[in-house]
Amino acid sequence: MKKFMCENFLLSTETARKLYDDVAKNLPIYDYHCHLDAREIYENKEFTDIGEMWLKHDHYKWRLMRQNGVDEYFITGGASFFEKFEKFVECVEFAIGNPLYHWCHMELRRYFDCDLILKKENIKVIWEQCAKFKYTPQKLIEMSNVAVICTTDAPESDLKYHNLRNGFGTKVLPTFRPSLRNVDIDYLLERIEFFHRSGCRLSDHGLDAFDDDSMNTLRILAEEYGRRGWVMQLHIGALRNNNVAEFARLGGDIGYDSVNDMNIAAEINGLLGSVENLPKTILYSLNPAHNAVLASVTGNFRNVQHGSAWWFNDHIDGMTEQMKTLANLGALNTFIGMLTDSRSFLSYPRHDYFRRILCDIIGNWVEGGKFPGDWETLSTIVRGICFDNAKKYFGIEI
DSSP, X not given: OOOTTOTTTTOOSHHXXXXXXXXXXXXXXXXXXXXXXXXXXXXXXXXXXXXXXXXSSOHHHHHHHHHTTOOGGGTTSSOOHHHHHHHHHHHHTTOTTOHHHHHHHHHHHHHHOXXXXXXXXXXXXXXXXXXXXXXXXXHHHHHTTEEEEEOOBOTTOOOTTTSOOTTOOSEEEOOBOOOOSSOOHHHHHHHHXXXXXXXXXXXXXEEOOOOHHHHHHHHHHHHHHHHHTOEEEEEEOEEOOOOHHHHXXXXXXXXXXXXXXXXXHHHHHHHHHTOTTOOEEEEEESOGGGHHHHHHHTTTSTTEEEOOOOGGGOSHHHHHHHHHHHHHHSOGGGOOOOOOOOSOTTOTHHHHHHHHHHHHHHHHHHHTTSSOOOHHHHHHHHHIIIIIHHHHHHOOOO
């Protein structure tokens, strides 16, 4: 029996271990899609404790707590962060097979030098161990070796905190995230100009339906993105805010979303094919049944990417399936790799998780005789997927 999360965690072959240790492990992170707050980064206030860092914004953790019957008072309610932390640990202790179990232990080790197991009897010891470390957003970002952060911003955002550098080395850039329904196109085009002047080179759209109004708006915006050299991201397949009563009480982005089973093949191909000046485009779906659809679309249009396993799919099986499908039907070597997609400053070990899974997939192919063990070629592929491809694709000067 292997030791839990040993040094070679998820790395099952010698080739995988060498690729991870010598190539992937220490590469910078290109965080091209996240939900971090630029104001929090700029103001750089010290976090009070691990409870705040883990449980203030993270709906992944909130969902697990609700699924274990925890009262909302200890999730988004008025309980102290220690009380919330205590309830969360009591849930995650038994979360076998859930990526949260791995992520949380990776975060404890990476940032708090704590290798204790998350379980009820260790709660106070872990809390006290973590209390020895004082962190700010910028400190955590620097420790995580993040080169670029692209946040997600509404059109009306003034982007004030993106433009205030405060001596911080990591480049923090906005991403244009408008609604596609009942919008003033002229207003959006004006805001695109403002975002562009503020360093924005990406847009992001939650494409939860393919109605005519949304598609017409998106075509107009896509032409503008193409003209400006932006990258367009389309996040497909989310069924949002399903608990109507809780949405009315607490608002959105609190963990009451699900995978949608919408059909997308004709609509996505039709949309991309109708844009004359198609920008670089990244396609994500929350439904893993769409992996083959999106991977096949990358062969129909230049500079279209099948985006990383997203949200409900960023676990071992989801990442493995997405990368293997892309390899089978497309060009895995050009893949731009992992996104963070988080509001938590402690989420960067997810990139390490991804890199271990990537190296393990490739290592198994090599040692199974399915690809030659040419080190230069393998290193180029792994380095590209982990960092170089994103740097080239987005074209943002670092």
